[in-house]
Amino acid sequence: MQMLNTRTPRPARRFWHGARSSRLTAIAILLPPGLILFSLFVILPLTESGYYAFFDWNGYGTPEDYVGLRNFERIADHSVFHTAVGNTAKIIAVSLFIQMPLALFLALLIYRKTPTNALFRLIFFVPYILAEVAAGLIWSFVFDGNYGVTASIARSMGQESFFILADRDWAFVAVMTVIVWKYFGFHMMIYIAALQGVPEDLIEAAKIEGAKRPQIVRYVQIPQIRPAIIVSAFFAIIGALQVFDVIIPLTNGGPSNQTQTIVTYLYSFGLTRLKIGFGSAVGVLLFLAAILVAVFYQRLFMKGSRP
Amino acid sequence: MSRAAFWRNLARVTILCVVASFVLAPMLATVLGGFKTNAELRMNAFALPQDWNVSFYGSILVDPAFWRYLGNSLLISTGTVVLTLLVGAAAAYVFAQIRFFGSRMLFSYMLLGLMFPFATAILPLFIKVRDIGLLDTYWAVILPQTAFGLSLAILLFRTFFDQLPKELFEAARIDGCGYVRFFWQITLPLSTPILATVGVFVFVQSWNNFLLPLVVLNSREAFTWPLGMMQFRGEYVTEWNRTLAFVTLTILPAIVFFLAAQKYIVAGLTGGAVKG
Numbered sequence A: 001m002q003m004l005n006t007r008t009p010r011p012a013r014r015f016w017h018g019a020r021s022s023r024l025t026a027i028a029i030l031l032p033p034g035l036i037l038f039s040l041f042v043i044l045p046l047t048e049s050g051y052y053a054f055f056d057w058n059g060y061g062t063p064e065d066y067v068g069l070r071n072f073e074r075i076a077d078h079s080v081f082h083t084a085v086g087n088t089a090k091i092i093a094v095s096l097f098i099q100m101p102l103a104l105f106l107a108l109l110i111y112r113k114t115p116t117n118a119l120f121r122l123i124f125f126v127p128y129i130l131a132e133v134a135a136g137l138i139w140s141f142v143f144d145g146n147y148g149v150t151a152s153i154a155r156s157m158g159q160e161s162f163f164i165l166a167d168r169d170w171a172f173v174a175v176m177t178v179i180v181w182k183y184f185g186f187h188m189m190i191y192i193a194a195l196q197g198v199p200e201d202l203i204e205a206a207k208i209e210g211a212k213r214p215q216i217v218r219y220v221q222i223p224q225i226r227p228a229i230i231v232s233a234f235f236a237i238i239g240a241l242q243v244f245d246v247i248i249p250l251t252n253g254g255p256s257n258q259t260q261t262i263v264t265y266l267y268s269f270g271l272t273r274l275k276i277g278f279g280s281a282v283g284v285l286l287f288l289a290a291i292l293v294a295v296f297y298q299r300l301f302m303k304g305s306r307p
Numbered sequence B: 001m002s003r004a005a006f007w008r009n010l011a012r013v014t015i016l017c018v019v020a021s022f023v024l025a026p027m028l029a030t031v032l033g034g035f036k037t038n039a040e041l042r043m044n045a046f047a048l049p050q051d052w053n054v055s056f057y058g059s060i061l062v063d064p065a066f067w068r069y070l071g072n073s074l075l076i077s078t079g080t081v082v083l084t085l086l087v088g089a090a091a092a093y094v095f096a097q098i099r100f101f102g103s104r105m106l107f108s109y110m111l112l113g114l115m116f117p118f119a120t121a122i123l124p125l126f127i128k129v130r131d132i133g134l135l136d137t138y139w140a141v142i143l144p145q146t147a148f149g150l151s152l153a154i155l156l157f158r159t160f161f162d163q164l165p166k167e168l169f170e171a172a173r174i175d176g177c178g179y180v181r182f183f184w185q186i187t188l189p190l191s192t193p194i195l196a197t198v199g200v201f202v203f204v205q206s207w208n209n210f211l212l213p214l215v216v217l218n219s220r221e222a223f224t225w226p227l228g229m230m231q232f233r234g235e236y237v238t239e240w241n242r243t244l245a246f247v248t249l250t251i252l253p254a255i256v257f258f259l260a261a262q263k264y265i266v267a268g269l270t271g272g273a274v275k276g
Helices: A009-030 A032-052 A070-077 A079-110 A115-129 A132-142 A149-156 A171-196 A200-208 A213-224 A226-241 A262-271 A276-305 B002-033 B038-043 B055-061 B064-097 B103-114 B118-132 B139-163 B166-174 B179-190 B192-208 B211-216 B225-235 B240-260 B262-275
Strands: none
Touching: A009 A032, A009 B064, A009 B179, A032 A276, A032 B064, A032 B103, A032 B118, A032 B139, A070 A276, A079 A115, A079 A171, A079 A213, A079 A226, A079 A262, A079 B002, A115 A171, A115 B002, A115 B240, A115 B262, A132 A171, A132 B002, A132 B225, A132 B240, A171 A226, A171 B002, A200 A213, A213 A226, A226 A276, A262 A276, A262 B118, A262 B211, A276 B118, B002 B240, B038 B240, B055 B240, B064 B103, B064 B139, B064 B179, B064 B192, B064 B225, B064 B240, B103 B139, B118 B139, B118 B211, B139 B192, B139 B211, B166 B179, B179 B192, B192 B262, B211 B225, B225 B240, B240 B262
16 A cells, blocks of 8 residues: 555556456466465475374375374384484584584685685585585595595505495494585585675774784674574574485495484385385474474574674 | 785685695596596596596496486476476565565465475375376476475565565556566566576576485486486496496586576575575
8 A cells, every 4th residue: 555656646546446456366366376386285295294193004095093192102212213313413513513613714714805715615615516416426435445535545554445334333424524525615605795794894993903813703703793603503403404315325324224314214214114104203303393493593593683 | 924924825725725625526536437447446536547438428428318317307497497486476476565464474374384394294295296196297396396495485586576666566557557467577577686596596406306306206217317326326336437427427517507606596595594
């Protein structure tokens, strides 16, 4: 209604008369495709997984075998699920305490707009745009005990070939290396964009007052890009919850399920065995985890960060 | 002072080069590996090949399956982009331009997709796609991908549409232009920057998508390139050089395209988060 222009009252009235039917037509034509598509392929499956989770069902016919909370109990008792949750927690920890500081450090080195910096920015961003599966395959070659880097290093040290991806203790370390390699560039890009937005005056003022570079970083730049850091941490956590593609070519969850994540767990114990009810229960837990993260995050940071 | 600056800069560039080699070495080994025989690959993964053996690359390039995988991916990605832009922009236009009862509620509803990982609903999605009879078709990937991409697309579109000058619409109305026509003839052409951002972003996501195609595509005829690549890897487990050649051929064009479009990718990634 704010479009009504007071200076042209007469055409405006006619205008609104015809406008009503035009508005309804527009709503009726433009909105439903998106609404239907979204409801059918996002909201409906989501609610259905909340329903299927209470059944023992192989996906054929209709779910009839109501089992109450037994799927959830089974998940809670399954040691592989514990490993999967633990691995997800490890990914979060590595993202927050290794990947993000590394990304911030590099961003501080190359945020200024020079040709050299642009080149490095480009290089560091390449892993991110690579498909996860391709990244996983490349690294499974690198880690191959007969061919890759680990093989060369082991050989030069006079050791036998070492299959890191088949080692129960080290396989997940290898997986996390790949994850850092793949995603640090993304976080770096967020920081660079934020650092370029920090007013140059602030930095100049700090310099005039005798601040050294580390002090400028600590007391001017990092506080200024706090919102960007909060956002990138959020991405890191939500991303950790959905790690899947990288794992499949690297270890496929093995050796003996040591490198499962929540989603690979869902895939290998729910989907490939067609235990739709069980898998849906895992999906529900994943959903709850994501919602919890989002809500807590909103409470903790988002409000406080608004000036 | 300037000498100190020189050393500092040297240290900086050294660090950057070390990280850059950590980033590039695996990819370099991949590209080179495609030229080596398996025996040579075993000896040294990183050295230049003694003979540049192009037969492994060549055998993939003449393999019709390789081109079919790429073609499938291209069709699916393009379909997803077109559908997301059309459907998403239309819905966002209604939210931005027309006030009606329940508009805010519907808008929040459409943004729910930003909240949770795709994988949460993958099993019921599989059942649904199977029951509709879409398994092994392009639509099995296009429709869910579009639906899941809609939330971010609508958010970005709406923010952009809100910033278009309102006077335009008033002028068009007086000339008798309806809402739908205005959307098609004025809003969309004025929105090319955001269309490009969302389009590139959706394309990249679709091109790299693995989980959904893995679940809904079983026939090799319909495989996208990530599935084809895993299939190829399975067939030549002992011949890394073939797999590496395959990886190289599939990622090189993508890298070139994505680097050219990286501005849009970053904008799409950060845009939604900062606003939400």
